[in-house]
Amino acid sequence: MSAKDELVRTFPVIVTQAVVWGDMDSYQHVNNVVYFRYFENGRLEYFRRIGWFEIEEATGIGPILASTHARFRRPLTYPDTIHIGTRLLEMKDDRFTIEHNIVSEALDDVATEGQGMLVSFHYATGKKMPLPEELKERMRVLEATVQRN
Amino acid sequence: MSAKDELVRTFPVIVTQAVVWGDMDSYQHVNNVVYFRYFENGRLEYFRRIGWFEIEEATGIGPILASTHARFRRPLTYPDTIHIGTRLLEMKDDRFTIEHNIVSEALDDVATEGQGMLVSFHYATGKKMPLPEELKERMRVLEATVQRN
Amino acid sequence: MSAKDELVRTFPVIVTQAVVWGDMDSYQHVNNVVYFRYFENGRLEYFRRIGWFEIEEATGIGPILASTHARFRRPLTYPDTIHIGTRLLEMKDDRFTIEHNIVSEALDDVATEGQGMLVSFHYATGKKMPLPEELKERMRVLEATVQRN
Amino acid sequence: MSAKDELVRTFPVIVTQAVVWGDMDSYQHVNNVVYFRYFENGRLEYFRRIGWFEIEEATGIGPILASTHARFRRPLTYPDTIHIGTRLLEMKDDRFTIEHNIVSEALDDVATEGQGMLVSFHYATGKKMPLPEELKERMRVLEATVQRN
Numbered sequence: 296m297s298a299k300d301e302l303v304r305t306f307p308v309i310v311t312q313a314v315v316w317g318d319m320d321s322y323q324h325v326n327n328v329v330y331f332r333y334f335e336n337g338r339l340e341y342f343r344r345i346g347w348f349e350i351e352e353a354t355g356i357g358p359i360l361a362s363t364h365a366r367f368r369r370p371l372t373y374p375d376t377i378h379i380g381t382r383l384l385e386m387k388d389d390r391f392t393i394e395h396n397i398v399s400e401a402l403d404d405v406a407t408e409g410q411g412m413l414v415s416f417h418y419a420t421g422k423k424m425p426l427p428e429e430l431k432e433r434m435r436v437l438e439a440t441v442q443r444n
Numbered sequence: 445m446s447a448k449d450e451l452v453r454t455f456p457v458i459v460t461q462a463v464v465w466g467d468m469d470s471y472q473h474v475n476n477v478v479y480f481r482y483f484e485n486g487r488l489e490y491f492r493r494i495g496w497f498e499i500e501e502a503t504g505i506g507p508i509l510a511s512t513h514a515r516f517r518r519p520l521t522y523p524d525t526i527h528i529g530t531r532l533l534e535m536k537d538d539r540f541t542i543e544h545n546i547v548s549e550a551l552d553d554v555a556t557e558g559q560g561m562l563v564s565f566h567y568a569t570g571k572k573m574p575l576p577e578e579l580k581e582r583m584r585v586l587e588a589t590v591q592r593n
Numbered sequence: 594m595s596a597k598d599e600l601v602r603t604f605p606v607i608v609t610q611a612v613v614w615g616d617m618d619s620y621q622h623v624n625n626v627v628y629f630r631y632f633e634n635g636r637l638e639y640f641r642r643i644g645w646f647e648i649e650e651a652t653g654i655g656p657i658l659a660s661t662h663a664r665f666r667r668p669l670t671y672p673d674t675i676h677i678g679t680r681l682l683e684m685k686d687d688r689f690t691i692e693h694n695i696v697s698e699a700l701d702d703v704a705t706e707g708q709g710m711l712v713s714f715h716y717a718t719g720k721k722m723p724l725p726e727e728l729k730e731r732m733r734v735l736e737a738t739v740q741r742n
Numbered sequence: 743m744s745a746k747d748e749l750v751r752t753f754p755v756i757v758t759q760a761v762v763w764g765d766m767d768s769y770q771h772v773n774n775v776v777y778f779r780y781f782e783n784g785r786l787e788y789f790r791r792i793g794w795f796e797i798e799e800a801t802g803i804g805p806i807l808a809s810t811h812a813r814f815r816r817p818l819t820y821p822d823t824i825h826i827g828t829r830l831l832e833m834k835d836d837r838f839t840i841e842h843n844i845v846s847e848a849l850d851d852v853a854t855e856g857q858g859m860l861v862s863f864h865y866a867t868g869k870k871m872p873l874p875e876e877l878k879e880r881m882r883v884l885e886a887t888v889q890r891n
Contacts, residue, residue: 312610316637317477317630319470326466327807328782331775332615339614343672360774362813367806374641461759465786466779476658477633480626481764488763492821509625511664516657523790614768615775621768 298398298405299378306380306396307441308341314375324370331363334395334409337381341393345433356424358413361390365409375401383438386431389423390414447547447554448527455529455545456590457490463524473519480512483544483558486530490542494582505573507562510539514558524550532587535580538572539563596696596703597676604678604694605739606639612673622668629661632693632707635679639691643731654722657714659688663707673699681736684729687721688712745845745852746825753827753843754888755788761822771817778810781842781856784828788840792880803871806863808837812856822848830885833878836870837861 296304303309312333320326342348342358351357371377377397384394395409417424445453452458461482469475491497491507500506520526526546533541544558566573594602601607610631618624640646640656649655669675675695682692693707715722743751750756759780767773789795789805798804818824824844831839842856864871 310611313608313634315630315634317469317475317633320466321468321470321472323470327810328466328775328778331778332613335615335775336611336613339671360814362811363774364809364811366809373637459760462757462783464779464783466782476661477626477629480629481762484626484764485760485762488820509665511662512625513660513662515660522786615773617768618764619766619768619770624764626764 298403299400302378302380302396302398302405305441305443306382307437308337308344308381310337310340310379310381312336312377312379314371314373314377316373318371319373324372327365327367330365330367330397330407330409333377333379333397333407334363334365334381334411337379337395338393338411338413341381341437345430345437347430350427350430354417354427355419356415356417356427359416361412361414363409363411365407367407369399369402369404369406371397371399371406372401375399377406382441383434384410386426386434388425391426391434447552448549451527451529451545451547451554454590454592455531456586457486457493457530459486459489459528459530461485461526461528463520463522463526465522467520468522473521476514476516479514479516479546479556479558482526482528482546482556483512483514483530483560486528486544487542487560487562490530490586494579494586496579499576499579503566503576504568505564505566505576508565510561510563512558512560514556516556518548518551518553518555520546520548520555521550524548526555531590532583533559535575535583537574540575540583596701597698600676600678600694600696600703603739603741604680605735606635606642606679608635608638608677608679610634610675610677612669612671612675614671616669617671622670625663625665628663628665628695628705628707631675631677631695631705632661632663632679632709635677635693636691636709636711639679639735643728643735645728648725648728652715652725653717654713654715654725656711659710659712661707661709663705665705667697667700667702667704669695669697669704670699673697675704680739681732682708684724684732686723689724689732745850746847749825749827749843749845749852752888752890753829754884755784755791755828757784757787757826757828759783759824759826761818761820761824763820765818766820771819774812774814777812777814777844777854777856780824780826780844780854781810781812781828781858784826784842785840785858785860788828788884792877792884794877797874797877801864801874802866803862803864803874805860808859808861810856810858812854814854816846816849816851816853818844818846818853819848822846824853829888830881831857833873833881835872838873838881 384392397407399406415426533543546556564575682690695705697704713724831841844854862873
C-alpha cells in the first residue's frame with residue numbers, strides 16, 4: 296500500500312497541495328517553519344469540515360492553539376506533492392489534541408509527524424469553555440469514517 | 445557619505461532590522477517576496493508616525509495598497525543589517541505614492557528600491573474617500589524634516 | 594465565459610492552488626506580500642515547463658528577477674481557489690518580461706495583475722548573458738499554444 | 743526583576759527584534775507559524791556565536807533540526823519588541839536540545855516557550871556524526887556565562 300493510501304485509510308481529513316519552490320530555504324529543503332503552515336492548512340480544513348466557523352459565530356467559542364510539535368523524519372524538496380492528514384488523537388472537556396502526518400508523493404513516505412493541542416476558548420470573556428456538544432459529536436462522526444490502528 | 449547616512453538625510457522614516465537566515469531562499473539570497481515584507485514594515489512605521497491608526501479609528505478611513513513595485517539592484521544575504529527608508533513621493537486628493545529605499549550595511553549601498561500606491565478608503569461603505577486634511581498636514585510636517593534632492 | 598476560461602485561453606501556464614487561511618493578514622484579506630509568492634509559483638512553473646532548470650545545469654545560465662510589480666484589483670479571502678496565469682510579454686536578447694493574472698473562483702474575476710522582468714545571468718562569472726537560443730525557441734513554442742488578444 | 747532581565751540572566755544568547763504588523767494573522771495575533779521563525783532566529787544566532795558555520799566549513803558537519811515544540815502562553819501583537827532567549831538544555835554525543843523563551847516587552851512576561859532537538863549531521867555522507875569536540879567545548883563556555891536555576 297502506498298504511503299498516501301495508508302494516510303487516506305487512517306486520517307479523515309486530507310489536504311493535498313504542491314510543495315512550492317519558495318517553501319525551501321538556503322539548505323534547499325523545505326524550511327522547518329513551513330511545516331507548521333502545512334499543519335495549519337490541515338487543521339483549518341478539519342475545522343471547516345466539522346463546521347466550527349458556524350458554531351463559533353453562534354456560540355462565540357473558537358479554538359486556540361496552545362502548543363504544537365513537529366518531528367521531521369525526511370526532508371521535503373520542490374517539486375513534490377504532499378498530502379496533509381489530520382485526525383483527532385484525544386478529546387477532553389475543554390481541549391483536544393490533533394495529529395498530523397505529511398506524506399510526500401516523491402518519497403512515498405511520511406516526511407513529518409506533528410501534533411497540536413487546541414483549547415476551547417470564549418473570545419468575548421477571554422475564558423476557556425467546554426467544547427460545544429454539537430462539535431464533539433461532529434468530530435466523533437468524522438473520525439468514525441476512517442480506521443484507527 | 446555612507447549609504448545609510450544618505451538614506452537618513454533624505455527619508456524621514458527609517459526602520460532598521462536584521463536580515464535573518466530564513467529570509468533567504470535556495471539561491472542563498474534574500475527571496476524577492478521578503479522585500480515586500482520589508483516595504484510593509486517601513487510603510488506601517490510611516491503610518492504609525494503620522495498617527496493614521498488613531499485617525500482611522502475616528503474617521504473609518506484607512507489605507508489600501510493598490511499597487512506596488514520593486515527594483516532589485518543588489519542581492520541581500522544573511523547576516524546583514526538593513527535600513528528601510530520610506531518617504532512620500534506624490535500626494536493626490538484620495539491617494540498617494542510612497543517610495544522605499546533599502547540600504548544594506550554590508551554592501552554600504554542601496555540594495556532595493558520600491559514604490560507603493562495607497563488609496564484612501566472608507567471601510568464601512570467600501571468606497572474611496574478624500575484623505576483626511578489632518579493626515580495630509582501631518583505627512584507634510586513629517587516630510588519637511590528631511591531634505592529632498 | 595468565466596474568468597478562469599478566459600485565463601486558460603490566453604495564458605499558456607496555469608497554476609491552480611487553494612488560498613489558505615494563513616495567507617490572510619489582520620485585515621482578513623490575503624496579505625500583499627503573499628501575491629508575490631503566488632507570482633513566484635507561476636513563474637517557477639513556467640520555467641519548469643520550458644526546461645530551464647536542465648538548461649541552467651548545462652549552461653550555467655539562469656534567471657534573476659530584476660523587478661516586479663503588482664496591481665491589486667480585488668482582495669482575496671479564504672476560502673477560495675485561485676488560478677495563476679503566466680505568459681511572456683516581451684523578449685529581448687538578455688532579458689524578458691512575464692505577465693501574471695490571478696483569477697479567483699469565488700469572485701469569477703481577475704483579482705491581481707503583475708509583471709516580472711527577468712535577466713539572463715551566468716552565475717559563475719556573475720555577468721548578464723544572452724538567453725540560450727534553445728530557451729527562446731521553447732518559450733515561442735509554449736506561447737504559440739494560446740491566443741493573444 | 744523584569745521578564746527581560748530574568749531572560750538575560752539565564753539565557754546566554756538573546757536576539758531582540760520588533761514584532762512586525764505582518765507577523766499577525768486574521769485573529770490579530772502573531773500567527774503560530776511565525777514563532778518558529780523567531781526560534782530559528784535565536785537558534786542561528788546561537789550557532790553563529792559558537793562559530794558553527796566555520797566548523798561546518800572545516801568538518802562538513804552541520805546541524806539538522808530533528809524536532810521542535812512550542813507552548814503558547816500569551817499572544818503577541820503588533821507593536822511590540824521581543825527578546826528571544828536561547829540556551830542549551832541537554833547535550834549528547836551526536837545531538838543536543840536547546841530551549842527558547844520569548845519575552846514580550848509590552849507584556850513584561852514570557853509569551854512563548856519552545857525547544858528544538860538538533861542532530862549532528864555529515865552532509866556529504868548523509869550520516870549522523872558525533873558533535874565536534876571543539877563545538878561542545880564552545881557551547882560549555884557560552885553556557886557558563888549565565889546562571890541556571
